[in-house]
Amino acid sequence: MKARPVLLRWTRWAVGSAACLWLAGCAVPEWQKIGAPRAEVLQDMGRPTLTLALPGGAQRLLYSRQPAGQQVYHLDFDAQQRLTRVQQVLTMEQFFTLRNGVDTRDTVLQQFGPPALVEHVASFKGDIWTYRLLDNGASRQAHVHIDPQGVVRRVMFTDEVFNDSDRHH
Incomplete structure (x- = not known):
């Protein structure tokens, strides 16, 4: 049944939102x-x-x-x-304002706060700060590549992929 994953996602969102509001008073x-x-x-x-x-x-x-x-x-x-x-401020437009080679780790921290995740990949020497955001209702991720000197080198965006194991039941 196709409606079930949508209903489950909506239910998870509603429960998560309620928990967030409760935790934030x-x-x-x-x-x-x-x-x-x-x-x-x-x-x-x-x-x-x-x-x-x-x-x-x-x-x-x-x-x-x-x-x-x-x-x-x-x-x-x-x-x-x-x-x-x-x-x-967690929008695509705000991430587009970051200037490669100019802005720093401190700039990113002051604009967006701590990232959701810090990652490393073999093809880039440095940290990749990942932020979760909504773009026109779609869950996306912004990946800010910061070199070892603390300088922003690139910003990339990906769709956020959820592990929806309920989909196969």
Whole structure:
């Protein structure tokens, strides 16, 4: 029956999403109100994955749902510690902004947070940081190749393949 794998995938997604919301205390970055005080957002969202200083005394809280999730959020605060912007940055467009030979491991970490997976292959000397993302509803992976000096050398994309053993029952 063809509907069964789709139903099973949807059920897994629904259960996973419910678990994610439960673990996060039902805090959703998109629901944060622009102008909210940083302390209020922290109370609602919990500890961020990374905290980054921005120019002019501003600050960015980065919340990553990697390795299981497919989102990374930037919550930007002005010098008065008020929320000015919420942006989901784990997109193909954001990965296209990485400049080969210019951007570094630190740039990638500050933009996307820790990767879902760090891999190595024989054909590239260095780390390959893999991020899970959604592209128009399709599960994809971005693979950022970082050489031993910490410089981005290439970004590649693949479809994410799920092991769906239920398909054969």
